Amino acid sequence: MKQSLKFFGGLWMVLCLGATALYAQSGLALERxxxxxxxxxxxxxxxxxxxxxxxxxxxxxxxxxxxxxxxxxxxxxxxxxxxxxADFCFKTRVFYSGGIREHAIEGDVVIVPSGDPTPDSRYFPDSCFIRKFVSVLREKGIHTIKGRIIVQGESEEEIPGSWPWEDISNYYGALCHRFNYRDNTYCLNFTTGAAGTTARLLSVEPALPEIRFRNQVKAAASGGDNAWIYGGPYSNVLYVKGTLPAHQASFQVKGAMHQPEKYFIAELTTYLKKEGIKIEQRIPRNTTLEELWVYTSPLxxxxxxxxxxxxxxxxxxxxxxxxxxxxxxxxxxxxxxxxxxxxxxxxxxxxxxxxxxxxxxxxxxxxxxxxxxxxxxxxxxxxxxxxxxxxxxxxxxxxxxxxxxxxxxxxxxxxxxxxxxxxxxxxxxxxxxxxxxxxxxxxxxxxxxxxxxxxxxxxx
Incomplete structure (x- = not known):
């Protein structure tokens, strides 16, 4: 009995000392x-x-x-x-209408999105939707799409009402759509001269032909990317203001691409033509859909x-x-x-x-x-x-x-x-x-x- 009391007494003392040390440690850290x-x-x-x-x-x-x-x-x-x-994947399904005859899809190609954020993302270089889609067409011997390319459920995504207005046109303010592409981001490529001079906008990637950029960016003697993009998410005119480092041959400023499916279709169409696959844009008579391919996201x-x-x-x-x-x-x-x-x-x-x-x-x-x-x-x-x-x-x-x-x-x-x-x-x-x-x-x-x-x- 005495031995038990000694044991539990010793254990209690260790616990008390441990707790005391802990409180002393936490108190000292908080005091500092x-x-x-x-x-x-x-x-x-x-x-x-x-x-x-x-x-x-x-x-x-x-x-x-x-x-x-x-x-x-x-x-x-x-x-x-x-x-x-951990092994869940988003699945984006691609359908066609009108059947396939003589190396041609007789109707439309219809993409049914799943909310997958990864197609052509810079974080997943191997997840190139466009290249994989073209490979599927080649494997099936398709040279012509007689109809259109459609992303189902295209719509203007609602902006979270509490997001700051100055954030929504910059890359980190990109909205999540049912169909997402290139991280819903575009790049403005600038070159800069001496401090105090206006930076020159060289190019926009991918091309956004419907948007005009009002460039008010200046070169600065020091500092990194201090340029910001201002304007509504579906506006045709955006303002780029702020500063970039002086004497840069190339400097990128990223913006939020708020209609990703639209620019995806434009880039896909250009790529298909370059690969010798024609798109005739006819309106099909037969709209019954059959599955062509399933794009699977990373894990x-x-x-x-x-x-x-x-x-x-x-x-x-x-x-x-x-x-x-x-x-x-x-x-x-x-x-x-x-x-x-x-x-x-x-x-x-x-x-x-x-x-x-x-x-x-x-x-x-x-x-x-x-x-x-x-x-x-x-x-x-x-x-x-x-x-x-x-x-x-x-x-x-x-x-x-x-x-x-x-x-x-x-x-x-x-x-x-x-x-x-x-x-x-x-x-x-x-x-x-x-x-x-x-x-x-x-x-x-x-x-x-x-x-x-x-x-x-x-x-x-």
Whole structure:
């Protein structure tokens, strides 16, 4: 009996000492963070869970609903992987009408889209819809399409009402359509001379003949891409303003292509003609459809990989629409509630994090990270400090974080967020979310403060 009491007494002392050390460690880390003068006007929410047992080991205002920026992408990517599976693929079906006679499709080619965001995406160089389609026609010996090429369900996509007007014509504001092409992005190719001179617009790729660009871009002595595209998503006149580095032979500025199916058909038609396949544009008599080919996307786990690693808004929106074409927030909350996660603080207007009206508590994301800790494909999609450039800003003065931090970043005007996993020097794995909103100091001050805070936790 005495031996048992000694054992349990010793165990209790170890646990108490461990808890005391933990509170001392977390208190010191928080004290240093709050002492940073650059963050005096900011609002912060921090939550940390131990991945071994799920217990919350630290919480500072983690219940506050704050803007998550691109950390919001963690939600649709985890949801899609869990419900659809890592090997899910989008399928875009291609049909023809009128039958095939004497090497000719007698009617139309009809493409039935699936919301796949990957056709001809720069993130998937092998997913070239146009080249694969031409190969199918050659395999079937088709030299002529007597009808038209039609993308079924072409329509002007509704713009999320909360997206900032200045974002929707730039590449990261590309809308997710039922048919997506080239990341729904075009490139403006500029050349620049001396500082203060007007940059020259050389070309637009792909060609957008119906749009006129009013070029007001100047060359600047220093800085990177500070040029922005302004105008409505379906406007015929767009304004390009800002600055680009001086003395550049070629510099690209990317914009959002809001009618991807239209420019896809134009490029496909040009490519077919170049390959010797005629399109006669007749209206067919027989409209009965037969399947010609099915275009299959890369695996869902590969799409999720780029969604989070490269923070692709279009991919996140596609995943959101895949899981809930309507009432995304309500459906997502239902799934999260099923995981035992509190959803009372969630306000979401999109799936990618672009809307300034989005708000999520840090403790909600930390809890999600705990529940998804064994979701291998999802965890693999998170950037790793020392490997992926996006986290280098936290490593600059804190090399101890190298290979110990894997996390999704999020940035917005006055917003910096980080959420993921931290491995301590003792081998513990922590799930954390760190949101900072409304800071007024330089971003470098925020990165230094967050890096220092996480470095303190590495010794936990």
């Amino acid at each position: 963070l709050l002492a940073n003068a650059g963050l005096r006007n900011a609002v912060m929410g921090i939550a940390i869970r131990d991945c071994a047992d799920g217990k919350e080991v630290f919480n500072y205002q983690g219940q506050l609903a704050l803007h998550p920026a691109s950390v919001a992408k963690l939600l649709p990517s985890a949801w899609a992987l869990e419900k659809r599976g 869902l786990e590969e799409i999720v990989f780029h969604t989070n690693k490269s923070s692709v808004n279009l991919f996140a929106e596609a995943l959101g629409q895949l899981m809930a074409p309507f009432q995304y927030e309500r459906a997502l909350k239902r799934w999260l509630s099923g995981q035992g996660i509190d959803t009372s603080g969630i306000l979401l207007k999109d799936a990618c994090g672009l809307s300034p009206q989005n708000a999520i508590p840090a403790e909600t994301i930390a809890h999600l990270l705990y529940t998804q800790r064994n979701n291998t494909a999802w965890v693999r999609s998170l950037p790793v400090a020392g490997t992926d450039r996006g986290l280098n800003v936290y490593l600059r003065h804190h090399p101890v974080l190298k290979n110990k931090l894997s996390a999704k970043t999020g940035s917005f005007s006055g917003v910096r967020c980080l959420a993921g996993y931290l491995t301590t020097s003792s081998g513990k794995r922590l799930a954390f979310a760190f949101f900072i909103n409304n800071y007024t100091c330089p971003a470098a001050v925020v990165y230094e403060a967050v890096g220092a805070f996480l470095s303190d936790w590495v010794s936990y």
